[in-house]
Amino acid sequence: MMPRGRARLYGLIAASLSAVPGVALAQSDIRVSADASANIGYSNNPFSETGNDTSSGVADIQITPVVSLVNERSVFTLSGYAQYQQYFRRYDNAQNYSAALNYNGTPTEHITTHLGASFDNSIVGSNNGLNGAFDPTDPTPPPVTGSDLSLFGTRDRRRTFRTDGDATFILSPRDTLTTSAYYVSTRFKNFGLFGDYDGYGGTAAYSRQISDHLQLGGQGSIAKYDYKGPQGDSTIYSVRGSFSTDFGPRWKADGALGVSFVKDASRGGTNSTLSGNLNLCRVAERANLCIKASRSVVPTGVSGTQTETAIGANYSYKLSERGTLFANADYVRNGSNQLLLPGLTGRNQYLNASIGYERYVRERVRIITTGRYRDVYGANGNRAADYGGQIGVAIKFGDKK
Structure with missing residues (x-):
């Protein structure tokens, strides 16, 4: 028999979605799960601040709940993230949280669609919590906002709302057309009008299957960013050629290359x-x-x-049925010399590297330990590098994927 609390939750979700066209609730499957983790560790400079005596021990708790409504032609997913960090000295506690609602559907045999909305409220430059081995099948969407490296160390709180949508049309067994659009709004607690902006844009892309292992195409996009402060508005037009290929059963590659034209007021x-x-x-x-x-x-x-250049690598190796070794590295460089406030420019660089080990002690319980190094350097003054490590436990609750 279904627990009474879960039955109420399922009923509430079903009632909320009953007005959405195309949702066949009678044939739907509702899945509820959550990932929770707790860890303890040490960080030499957790917020990448300037000055001395920046280290502290830290305890970190995270939870990531997910509720999905799955039927034959669509998937609705409501997800959240909450992180609480308690520092043992020098710093106040810190909280980061986000929420997202996504729809993926296939209205017809030749059309797939996606709609999404998300909200993120976090401290610029704060450390991520406990993370295990990466998932190579999980695609990373292209960025529509920068990394705000010039604000690392300020501990400013950034609130970002984003909504986006796309549709893919199968024109023939070899030809595909995709269109997408997005809107993003970012606000800062302390810098306020000096940092706030709104942005919106769209992309159209065409691809053709040349052979069983090669797909070629092209794409064009436009984006506009309206700043509340002295930066001036920007408009970016981009054209690129794209490809997707595989090298046998294990290697896959995709990408795009072209030029962007930037009109900066x-x-x-x-x-x-x-x-x-x-x-x-x-x-x-x-x-x-x-x-x-x-x-x-x-x-x-x-x-x-800004023009932002990023390079990264993720690696994992399964030592046994239960244990996995993993390593990650990222480098980001901002390419703007624009001076808007004393001591703050856009030309900064960021290096982040970590190595860790995760082991399943039960089917849903992992022990994760990591060591990390990260550094922000460039025009905004010298600051101590952040190095440290953590150990913790991660548990999955609810339905399996």
Whole structure:
């Protein structure tokens, strides 16, 4: 017999979605799950601040609930994230949280659609909590906002709302057309009008299956960012050629390469820059490796619109049925010399690396330990690198995927 509390929850979800067209509740499957973790560790500079005496021990708790409504032609997913960090000295406690609602559907045999909305409220530059081995099958969407490296160390709180949608049309067995659009709004607690901005844009992409292992295409996009402060508004036009291929059963690659034209009101005129992205992954029974690179024009808070270059790699190796060794590394560089406030520019660099081990002690319970190093360096002054480590436990509750 279903527990009374879960029955009430299922009834509430069903009632909330009953007005949505195309949702066949009688044939739907509702899945409820949550990932929870708790860890303890040490960080030499948890918020990448300048100055001395920046270290502290920290206890961290995270929870990620997910509720999905699945039927034959659609999936509705409501997810959340909450993190609480208690520092043992020097710092006040910190909280980061987010929520997202996504719809994925296939209205007809030749059309797939997606709609999403998300909200994130977090401290710029704060450390992520407990993370295990990466999932090579989970795609990373292209960024529409920058990393705000110039605000690392300020402990400012950033609130971002985003909504987006896309539709893919299968024109023939070999030809596909995809259109997408998004809107993003970012607000800062302390920097306020010096950092707040709104942005919106859209993309149209066409691809053709050339052979069993190769897909080629092209894409064009436009984006506009409206700043509340002195940065001036920006408009970006981009055109790129794209590809997707595989090298046998284990290696896959996709990406795009082209040029972006940036019309920036604060600098005058239109400038061009190389833009694109590359993803290369090897998926095997024991070892997984993904390498990613991107160069894009994205908005940030105080530093305005920037060219951001990012390179990263993720690796995992399954030592046994229960134990996995993993390592991650990322490098990000912002490409703006614009000085908007004393001591703050956009030309900064970020290096982040970690290595860890996770072991399942039960089917739903993992012990995870990690060591990490990260550093922010550039125009905004020297600061101590952040190094440290943590150990904790992660538990999955509810329905399996």
